[in-house]
Amino acid sequence: MTLSHLSSIISFFLFTASISGQKLYTPTLSLQREGVLRDPERAVSASIADDFETFFFNQTLDHFNYRPESYTTFQQRYLIDSRHWGGANSSAPIFVYLGAESPIDGSPTVIGFLRDNAAQFQALLVYIEHRYYGESIPLGMSFEEALHETNIRGYFSSAQALADYAAIIIHVKQNLKARDSPVIVVGGSYGGKLASWFRLKYPHLTVGALASSAPILYFDDITPQDAYYSVVTKDFKEASETCYQTIGDSWSEIDRVAQEPNGTSNLSEMFKTCKPLESGDELKNYLMSLYAYAAQYDDPPRYPVTVICNGIDGANTTENGILGKIFAGVVAYKGNSACYVNPPTNVSQTDLGWGWQVQYTLDHI
Template identity: 55%
Template sequence: MDQRLVMQLLLPCLLVLVFIRCASSEHWQIPELSMSMRTSSIMISDSTYDELPPDEEIHFYTQTLDHFNYRPESYATFQQRYVINSKYWGGVNNNSPIFVYMGSETSIIGVAASGGFMTDNAPYFKALIHRYYGDSVPFKEADQNASTLGYFSSTQALADYAELIINLKKNLSAENCPVIVFGGSYGGMLATWFRLKYPHIALGALASSAPILYFDDITPQNGYHVIVTKDYKEASESCYNTIRESWSEIDKVGADPGGLNLLSQRFNTCKPLDSTKELKDNLGLLYVIVAQYDAPPDYPVTKICDAIDELPEGADILSRISAGFAAALNITFRETGCKNVVDLKPSKMSRWQWQTCTEMVMPIGYHENETMFQSNPFDLNKFIKNCQNLFGVTPRPHWITTEFGGHVSCIYTNYLF
């Protein structure tokens, strides 16, 4: 085949690779909780940041409530907030690319203020949105129930992006400007699915830490916590062993008369512990959060293990774990006084809990000796009961996937438009 023809055929794919190659996650930190935390979600609110960077502009788009039905109420609209930055954009005449970051389970203000990834890859034009997070809420808080939350799904969110991107390109007369979508964690899942479902809108997608295969036993249930365990074991073998041995020690002390009070004192909690499970859940939560964001220059996993290992020889397990607990809270939540124990009970107001209860059921669990954590196998029946108690709904897993990928399918897919 003529070499020039080969290059013309491969060009659409190479465009995607070019944008991926210039991408670097070195400065990128996503302000959201681990995907594995099924019972809680700690989000960075707008109040965490005083204002957006000077180049970021807030806009509102009149978004369709329901993209897939034709009942009268489906034609309702709501104001969807998004952020744009066109400072480095090359413009329509140059057919400059449009980079779209797909917002995840948090307010877009925090992402726009903290994310340096896309600004490191100019020229670009970006937008960030997601329904039901931040200010993009179709219904008032008092009106939110299983019926109104029924419009809250990844499929609807993807359609939001499709509608907004088409509208933006039309208003900018930028129909010939290619769109590359980006995302991390849940946002990375959206970016991947968007490329699959709307290939005529997005030329390519870059997804970071996107667990698109953590469904339906495609990935081993213990996969996430095996990797977390590996982080700590590589940081320090003795730290890893101390954490493994700590769970039974906490249960042993907590079972004694006055044991919970003793644990409260040893860990300097701001309120008395109600159970050993409360303490263990918080320790487990901190270990995975710190491992998930174990980035330079701090390397918090190393700092926690240093705190555990640096106590004098002969220090007991609880002393070492409490030292690591204090270090973890200081790193993660900047707590230096008494140590707050996070209430991990599910809340009706948890948006991410709704999504995991309705469509994205991730079977995350582990048995004894598979990780450094105490055994916690995934129990689907328990999960279903919890969702029914919270929202009155039974999980109905649904996600977008592809069942095949033929040779040079990238070429044929791109030539669809």
């Protein structure tokens, strides 16, 4: 979907709000990586450190229960860019980015869509950090401590996050006396789920939601559990039938080699692993993640899926057969490196928290 198409959607949301005949009274009473492409005709300066103000909201720990600890509060971070805002008197819109499974720090630069459209719509931009990430962790705990403490971990849910966003949106509009400024919430992937759910659960607070790449139907008994990897498989098959077939044959070949004497050592040597493999499954998990990431972010002009398949199809290898071709695909994608597979990594909050996010997301169904 192009930026011009998305802009027309925003225009529709705002037009609908303006002709509804009802003022937007506020009653009393959450997808990132580098190298995201930007529309050069709309893109603004990437130097944005001075464009945003950082605020902290005194957020309620538990929005839904009435136990004594429910009234505990914590500081939740949000960012505001008001450079292009037309102001409350003009009922200029407010675009709210709902933070997902990572700290909010990089969102203003990576999520270019809001900034690229702010001037056209004279919009206020608000980015809200999801509870338990970045600087929005309850009770002064570290992220690890909050996840380890069972009672505190229970508040790490999508429903609580949505209520957080509602409270901050109300707070911002009250502070700016922007009662009549329509709000559009925006999110991607899990954040897109949050945006769509927010529109359903809090329709009095937002006139629309942009839910980019949001797997809103990806739940048991709605979408098959293998649907994601079916799409990944389709991407590779469309790129190259022989590449697709080689990858398909490689799984049983990895199992076969792993079961041989010194099998995992041989696999470690074939794939130049950064540390010895403990099992064939470890290698298979790495490859599945690599293929999935390449398919999910199959960006032009590089097109990672094609890069991997060109490496596999173009491999001139006889010694290691199918697995030699698979390794050639890894090298084509990763480039020359001292080692591949299981490299040392810094575990991020996303890595630690996503498993719990997936589990607690189900509370909203």
